[in-house]
Structure formats: C-alpha cells, structure tokens
Ligand code: FES
C-alpha cells in the first residue's frame with residue numbers, strides 16, 4: 004500500500020505492506036533509527052513519537068494509519084541547531100544512562116511540558132508512567148523534566164543534587 | 171545536527187562532575203545500537219520455540235516453511251550438531267545444544283531457525299515449522315528437583331549440579347564443625363534462635379534494548395564481523411571463533427551502543443553463534459533481534475532461591491552464629507556463569523558481620539529457562555537472607571535493628587585485610603561510621619518518633635534498614651584458581667582489565683579499553699582518568715571501546731569491575747605516557763625531567779609556567795623521532811594490563827520508609843535514603859546515577875517483579891504487563907550520600923558502584939513493610955510484596 008506523511012517537516016511517501024508498524028516504517032524505510040523498539044507491544048514507550056502533536060507509541064500504530072499525518076521523531080526535536088529544553092535537561096541532569104529509553108522518554112516529556120510547563124513532581128511521575136527506564140530509577144529523569152520546565156518558563160533551574168568530591 | 175548548547179562542564183578530573191560525553195548523540199537519536207546498524211544484502215533470522223517444558227521431539231517438518239516466499243533456509247540440530255554445544259565459562263551441568271537435540275527442556279527453547287528476506291517473513295516461516303512432540307513430566311519446584319524424582323538430564327547423575335559451602339576453603343570436616351558449633355549454641359541458656367524459610371524469587375532482567383545480533387561473513391577475507399548487544403565482546407569473539415573454526419583475529423565483534431545489560435548480556439548465546447554460522451552458509455549478513463516475549467523465554471533470568479536463614483544470639487544482641495541453607499535454581503542448561511552465581515553470594519555470605527557463619531546453597535537444574543547473572547548476581551540474595559533474619563532477630567529480642575547491626579560488625583582494627591567468617595580477605599572497611607552516617611542523615615530517631623505517632627493514629631508506617639557488603643572489581647588474581655577463567659575451559663579470551671592510552675599528533679588523546687559500557691558512562695569516566703594524569707582536557711580525550719578489532723584484550727563490563735580494573739589499567743597507562751612525555755618535554759624546555767609539570771593541556775617547568783610546551787609540541791617530536799635526543803624512543807602510547815591483588819569490597823547502609831494500607835495491602839514507598847561507600851569517586855553524578863538505577867531494581871524485586879512458572883513449566887510472566895517493572899510513579903526521589911573509605915589495592919582507591927543499589931535495597935524495603943505491619947503480628951512476607959500477598963499476610967497474622 005502507498006503511504007505519505009510528513010516526518011520532521013519533510014514530506015515522505017512509499018509502498019509498505021499493510022501490516023507494517025509505524026515504528027518499523029520510520030526505522031527501516033526512512034532510516035530514522037532514533038525511535039527505538041523495546042517491546043513492540045505498547046508497554047515500554049521506547050517508540051514514542053508525536054503524531055499530529057500527540058504523543059503516540061509508534062509500535063501501536065500501522066504506517067498506513069499515519070497517512071497524511073505530521074510526525075515528529077527524536078531526530079526532529081532540536082531546531083536550528085538548538086537542543087529542545089528537554090534534551091538539554093536530560094544532558095544537564097544525567098537523565099539517561101544507556102540511552103535506549105531516552106528518545107521515547109524525551110518525546111513524552113516534551114509532550115507533557117507542551118501541555119503544562121510547570122507540572123509538580125507527582126504529575127511528572129504519572130505523566131511518564133507509560134515509559135519504562137531500567138537504568139536511571141527515574142530520579143534524574145524527573146530532575147531533567149523539572150530543569151526543562153524551568154527553562155521553558157525562563158526561570159533558573161534548581162541546582163543539581165550531586166556533590167563534587169576531591170579524591 | 172550539532173547543538174549550540176553544551177552543559178556546564180567542569181574541568182575537574184577525578185572527583186568532579188563532568189557531563190557525559192555520550193549524551194549529545196543519544197539525546198538526538200543518533201546513538202547506534204545493534205539493530206540500527208544495517209548491512210547491504212542482510213537477511214533476518216527467526217526461531218521456532220518449544221511450547222513444552224519437557225518433551226521428546228518425534229519429528230520436525232520444515233517443508234512448508236521452506237516453501238514460503240523469501241525463505242533462504244530452515245535449520246535444525248541436524249545441521250549444526252557438528253558444531254558442538256554452546257560454550258560456557260563455568261561448565262558445570264549440561265551445556266545448551268545450539269538447537270534442541272531430540273528433547274526440549276524448557277518452554278521457549280529454540281528448536282529450529284529460519285532465515286528469510288526480512289523479519290516479518292522469517293517469523294511467518296518459523297510459525298510454519300511443524301514439530302511433533304511427546305510431552306513428558308517437567309520438574310519446576312526446587313525441592314522436587316532436588317529429590318531427583320524427575321531428572322532433567324539423563325547424562326547427569328543428579329539434578330544437583332554443585333553445592334557451595336562456607337566457610338570457603340575450609341576442609342569439609344571443619345565446615346561441619348562450624349555448623350555443629352552453631353547448632354550447639356542454640357542449646358545454650360539465655361539464647362534466642364530465629365529461623366525463617368524465605369523465597370528470593372526469579373527475576374527477568376529486562377534491559378530495555380532487546381538483545382540483537384547481526385553477523386557478516388566475508389569469504390574473500392575469511393573474516394567474520396559481528397555486531398551484538400553484548401557486555402563481553404572479546405569473549406563472544408572467542409566463542410564464535412572456537413565454535414566455527416576461525417582464528418581469534420578473523421573474528422571481530424563490536425558491541426556498539428548497548429541499551430542496558432544488567433548481566434543478561436554477560437553471556438554467549440546460541441543465537442549469536444547460529445547467526446554467525448548462517449552467514450557463512452548463506453553468503454549474506456544475517457540479523458536477529460529478540461522480541462520482548464523471546465527475551466523472557468530465552469535470555470537468562472536471575473535469582474530463584476529458596477533458603478532458610480537461622481540466627482542464634484543472646485538476648486542483648488550478640489549474634490553467636492548464622493546459618494543459611496537452601497536451593498538455587500539454575501534452569502535447564504548451564505550457560506556462561508550459571509552455577510557460579512550462588513558462589514558470588516558466598517563471598518558476602520556473612521555480610522559485614524563477625525559471627526561464625528555456615529552457608530550452603532545447592533544448585534539444581536529444572537525445566538525452566540537458564541539463570542545466570544542479574545545485577546548483583548548472588549550478592550543481593552545473600553544480603554537479603556542475612557539482613558532479613560537480623561531484623562527478625564532484633565524484633566524477637568526487642569532491640570533496635572540498627573543497634574543489633576552495629577554490635578556485630580567486624581571492627582575497624584581488622585582492616586585492611588579482615589578475613590570474613592565465610593573465608594574471604596577484604597580490602598578496607600569502616601562499617602560503624604557508615605551506619606552512623608545513615609542514622610544521622612535520615613534523622614532515624616525522628617523517623618521512629620513519627621512512626622510512633624502514626625501508629626497512634628492507626629496508620630502503618632514502617633522503617634526498614636539494611637547494611638550490605640559487596641564484592642566486585644573481579645580480575646584474575648585469586649579468582650582464576652577458583653574456576654573463573656575462560657582459558658581454563660579452552661576458550662581463547664582474556665580475563666583481565668586493560669587500557670591503552672595514546673597521545674595523538676595534535677595533542678588529543680585516544681583511549682582504548684577492553685571493556686565496554688551498557689550505560690555506565692565509560693567514555694566520560696575514562697576521559698577523566700586520562701585528563702587527571704595528562705592534563706589534556708576531557709573534551710580532547712576520546713574513549714573507544716567494545717570493538718575487539720581495535721581494543722586491548724579485556725573481559726567486559728560486569729560485576730562493578732570496570733573502573734577498578736580497566737580504569738586502573740588506564741590510569742597506569744597514562745602514567746607511563748606521562749613519564750615518557752616528561753622526558754620529551756624536558757628536552758624541549760631544556761629543563762630536567764624532574765622539574766616538568768603537566769597542567770592546562772601541556773607541560774611547563776615547575777615554578778615558571780611561562781616556560782611551557784603544549785601536548786601538540788611534545789607529540790610533534792614524539793612522532794618525528796629524528797628530532798628526539800639520541801637513544802630516546804619515539805611514540806606516545808602505552809598499554810597496561812592491570813592485575814589487582816584482590817577484589818574490592820564496597821559497602822553501605824540503606825533505609826526505607828513505607829506506609830502500608832492495611833485494608834488493601836498496598837505498599838507506598840515514601841522515602842529511600844542511602845549511604846554507600848564505594849571508595850573514591852571519579853564522577854559523583856555518574857556514581858549517583860548507578861545507585862539510583864540499582865535501587866529501582868531492588869525495589870522492583872521487593873514490590874513488583876516475579877518470573878513465575880506454573881507447575882507444567884509455562885512462564886506466566888512473559889510480557890511486560892504480567893511482569894511489571896517499577897514506573898516513575900512507583901518510586902520516590904532518592905536521598906543519597908556517601909562515606910569514603912578508599913581501597914588500598916588500586917591506584918585511584920576506587921571500589922565500584924554498579925550493583926550496590928540493588929544489593930542493599932530489596933531487604934530494606936521488605937524490612938520496612940514488616941516493620942509497618944509488626945503491630946498486626948506479621949513476621950515475614952515473601953517478595954514481591956504486591957497488595958494481595960501483603961493483604962493475605964495481614965489476614966493470616968490476624969488469624
Ligand atoms: S516498543 Fe512501543 S511501547 Fe515498547
């Protein structure tokens with residue numbers, strides 16, 4: 004079947020088997036391997052992208068269902084060479100270790116902050132509970148989102164909670 | 171896309187926060203994991219797997235699969251039997267056939283492999299392979315397995331593969347005497363004996379990146395290139411070479427970005443061997459990526475112990491003896507470390523304490539998936555039993571659990587070199603100071619007051635604590651003789667830590683290490699080590715890893731060992747480069763070598779910073795050796811294999827505060843406070859991150875996770891919905907601090923931190939929940955403490 008959509012601002016089209024998942028279309032056909040597959044059954048959130056501005060697990064959608072949609076993936080989040088505040092927050096606050104959950108986690112966080120750029124900790128934690136991370140215990144992910152929120156509100160982010168030590 | 175923003179970076183080397191060099195790629199979707207790296211002409215593999223835990227295979231019909239579109243080949247054991255079994259590092263038990271050989275021994279065992287144009291077609295064809303089975307009785311329960319009522323392997327005398335008994339190294343009769351003496355102490359006057367059988371349930375590691383492998387054999391070059399999501403690329407190269415008849419230097423294994431490992435990728439898997447072999451047969455690169463369901467059924471699992479812990483002690487808190495006796499589940503086949511995992515538990519069997527300890531774990535085989543390393547690997551189990559029973563003892567004698575612990579610690583005057591009751595010499599320790607720090611930072615007295623008030627209000631607030639000691643930084647010394655050596659079993663791979671440091675002509679440095687990260691931040695930490703020694707900015711140090719084609723030999727990342735062993739090797743290699751460069755700088759500066767100081771990206775004469783040369787100037791003469799004085803050797807490169815005299819022994823104390831809803835059994839983890847001691851710290855940000863993740867996995871075991879098999883051997887928890895990992899909403903913000911007791915066995919004084927969080931946490935949470943429910947008479951609840959199980963325990967206690 005033929006599909007066409009806009010991905011990271013670029014019009015793309017091609018032929019796919021009807022059963023092709025959106026995540027596989029992005030990864031295999033378009034070479035956008037930043038979107039990851041952690042479970043292919045909708046639980047882990049590693050495949051999260053924005054479809055028409057809505058955070059979506061791209062393994063739960065067929066490519067053909069995205070016909071005509073506007074998709075943003077992790078590769079398209081930074082603009083004009085500037086990191087999105089959430090990307091900056093993940094770097095500044097050590098919000099990633101192995102980095103595998105990170106693209107999905109960042110896309111979900113960016114979506115949450117687009118809805119409300121000043122969420123409390125509980126809202127952040129519940130807002131991310133569809134995205135699994137096995138490395139960070141979420142501690143620094145929450146800090147990263149708080150950092151990004153502050154940046155989006157043009158406020159000074161809280162200081163990090165680690166202490167330097169001399170050896 | 172490059173960013174215009176970079177995080178605040180300090181240039182402080184050891185002990186300073188340096189933001190990760192790894193991150194710019196990973197936060198922009200440019201990180202390359204195995205499944206992201208494509209080869210021209212590649213085809214995909216899929217496996218037909220057993221639905222039975224134990225069955226005879228009468229026949230395998232592959233005709234329909236072979237006839238399907240895009241199918242290149244269908245393989246069974248008949249095609250690969252000549253390759254032998256999967257190799258293992260500690261091959262005690264039955265090794266895994268590459269594909270099921272006449273009989274299947276766990277659900278999910280691979281029976282046939284299909285290769286087709288893409289993964290969709292391969293999976294379709296794998297589903298079309300028709301296997302005729304005769305189901306047989308399976309043995310799943312550990313006590314049942316130990317009875318040998320049903321044998322897992324006809325080739326073995328018994329389901330019991332090995333027993334690990336402590337004190338380690340003692341003669342059997344001396345071990346028996348330790349046990350008998352503790353038994354005798356139980357008969358003494360005014361003593362209390364507390365005993366409890368407890369389950370330390372099986373877990374599924376669940377790295378978020380599924381395992382993936384792609385192999386490309388080039389018949390022209392005779393070379394095999396394999397990308398794999400592995401913690402041990404050198405060992406994998408050795409195993410592929412040995413199995414397929416290739417020399418070490420014909421096999422290149424690359425572990426690119428690895429999306430978490432936690433021990434599950436510390437293994438050589440039959441799929442890695444088969445995909446490589448198939449690439450030789452078919453003349454195509456062959457890829458396989460596991461599905462999440464396959465991960466649960468065929469990637470190794472962890473834990474799976476049932477054991478009885480017993481303490482005998484006085485009524486005023488002096489522990490007179492500790493015994494642990496139980497069974498650990500090895501699953502059906504022995505893989506890399508399988509039977510050695512409980513042995514790692516024995517290393518820390520007596521924890522931080524001085525009481526006589528007798529310890530015995532029987533390793534049994536069952537009709538389930540293989541168990542092996544999972545974060546902590548034997549040590550969380552050992553810590554769980556010991557620290558749970560100490561809590562039960564404290565409650566029995568009505569003494570504060572912190573006080574009981576302190577009273578029984580190995581005293582400071584035994585360090586360095588204290589020999590634990592289970593027979594291992596430990597490097598350094600200061601346990602009392604560490605626990606005092608936890609008591610102070612948590613305001614323990616304040617928490618107890620809060621608890622008292624809550625209880626008056628009818629709320630079930632609980633405070634749990636635990637000490638732990640870990641053993642890590644494994645290297646050959648002392649261990650190879652114990653059977654921890656690839657080469658002992660003829661597999662050509664290293665068991666050492668190594669580092670190669672080179673200053674390049676432009677004054678930057680490149681580091682190559684024999685270990686590779688799966689999220690631990692090696693690129694940043696190693697850059698700090700080199701920067702500290704050479705005064706080359708962190709930004710100018712590039713760390714290469716995980717590629718056997720260009721890295722020095724090294725065993726891999728596991729057991730919290732990389733910084734202590736490979737990091738030390740890199741430190742020493744940097745020292746050598748520095749010593750050589752000092753001679754060259756002295757020549758350029760017309761000064762004496764002793765007066766050369768390295769700082770700010772170059773060298774200068776002590777006391778006169780203006781008389782300086784840059785690293786690029788030094789490198790210029792190093793690589794133009796005709797400019798060097800007579801007799802001085804060119805080049806600025808050194809490679810070191812580091813051989814520490816012992817493992818390292820980090821320790822710590824953790825505290826949890828929980829509230830339990832007695833109506834529903836729901837447990838709310840309110841606070842989690844730690845004081846870990848991993849010796850000196852290279853990057854506090856990274857070390858904290860390791861603790862956070864470790865805690866989350868320990869809390870996951872305490873509250874949520876369990877790999878559950880039914881009595882016929884079906885895995886009931888094969889998806890992430892049946893196997894719930896902790897989510898962000900389940901966990902609080904953690905409160906971390908540290909004490910610092912450097913090790914004396916490596917130059918940086920670092921011990922390791924990768925597993926500490928996990929080793930300290932499961933029992934801390936369970937202790938807190940039992941503490942909360944103590945007024946109701948609850949003494950113990952087996953993990954995971956899901957609401958239903960807690961609710962049942964409350965009902966039973968109420969009678
Ligand atoms: S891959 Fe889509 S939710 Fe896990």
Ligand code: FES
Nearest residue numbers: 100104136137138
């Ligand atoms: S950073 Fe590894 S899974 Fe989240």
